[in-house]
Amino acid sequence: MATHIVLNQKGGVGKSTITMNLAAVKNDALASPTDDVPPVLAVSIDPQGSAVWWADRAEDLPFMVADAATEGEISRAVNIPGVRHVYVDTPGWIGDHPGSSENGLGGLLLSEALDVSDLVIIPIPPEPLAFQPTVRTIREVVEPRGLPFILVINNWDPRDGDVDLTQTQGFIREMGWGTNLANTVIRRYKVHTRAAAQGVVVTEYDANRASLQARQDFHKLTDEISERV
Numbered sequence: 001m002a003t004h005i006v007l008n009q010k011g012g013v014g015k016s017t018i019t020m021n022l023a024a025v026k027n028d029a030l031a032s033p034t035d036d037v038p039p040v041l042a043v044s045i046d047p048q049g050s051a052v053w054w055a056d057r058a059e060d061l062p063f064m065v066a067d068a069a070t071e072g073e074i075s076r077a078v079n080i081p082g083v084r085h086v087y088v089d090t091p092g093w094i095g096d097h098p099g100s101s102e103n104g105l106g107g108l109l110l111s112e113a114l115d116v117s118d119l120v121i122i123p124i125p126p127e128p129l130a131f132q133p134t135v136r137t138i139r140e141v142v143e144p145r146g147l148p149f150i151l152v153i154n155n156w157d158p159r160d161g162d163v164d165l166t167q168t169q170g171f172i173r174e175m176g177w178g179t180n181l182a183n184t185v186i187r188r189y190k191v192h193t194r195a196a197a198q199g200v201v202v203t204e205y206d207a208n209r210a211s212l213q214a215r216q217d218f219h220k221l222t223d224e225i226s227e228r229v
């Protein structure tokens with residue numbers, strides 16, 4: 001049983017995309033026809049209600065999905081018998097004390113989710129604007145709890161060349177987080193953006209070249225994460 005929480009203060013960095021696709025790949029690897037319940041659960045703790053992903057596809061995704069928008073629900077969700085891996089999607093936040101009850105329900109839910117997490121997955125796009133929110137996420141939320149974390153560069157477009165990528169990797173190493181940086185870079189593919197809008201996960205993509213490459217990134221990341229929990 002391992003619980004992963006996907007976290008970054010900054011909005012739009014790929015938290016939901018990464019949550020759903022890691023859940024899909026892991027479920028695909030573990031599911032067996034004799035299971036009573038799917039082995040993987042994805043949980044959203046966004047009290048605002050959820051993006052398209054969660055709302056529309058809950059019934060027919062291959063893995064289980066749940067909303068935990070009230071106190072106590074997260075611990076109930078991760079204790080569902082038969083569930084072996086949990087991926088928690090979180091909203092971005094504004095304010096200085098995330099994960100504390102000072103921040104109302106959002107803070108409380110985040111704190112509960114962190115309490116049950118074994119690994120924090122932190123997506124970061126290869127752009128300087130994302131650096132400071134990522135630093136705050138690690139310094140204010142992750143490090144005080146002593147939680148292991150992995151930084152994943154997401155949404156890199158190889159056609160832009162590797163200047164931004166190298167700069168982002170350099171920044172992470174300068175901060176002393178080189179060993180936390182995933183080797184896998186999740187590339188930007190239009191198929192991910194379209195799929196999110198339709199509530200489709202990587203394991204359901206068509207078998208064309210771009211889709212296979214897009215899927216491969218999530219397979220690599222899943223393997224890398226398995227080595228850490």
Ligand SMILES: Nc1ncnc2c1ncn2[C@@H]1O[C@H](COP(=O)(O)OP(=O)(O)OP(=O)(O)O)[C@@H](O)[C@H]1O
Pocket residue numbers: 010011012013014015016017018051090091092154155156186187188189190191192193194196197
């Ligand atoms: N690797 C990628 N390739 C292409 N599009 C991507 C990729 N990662 C994320 N996106 C797109 O970027 C947008 C933001 O991603 P996502 O919703 O996963 O971010 P988020 O961190 O969950 O945002 P929020 O903080 O608002 O919840 C979405 O339209 C998504 O489809």
Ligand SMILES: [Mg+2]
Pocket residue numbers: 015016017051089090091
């Ligand atoms: Mg999201």
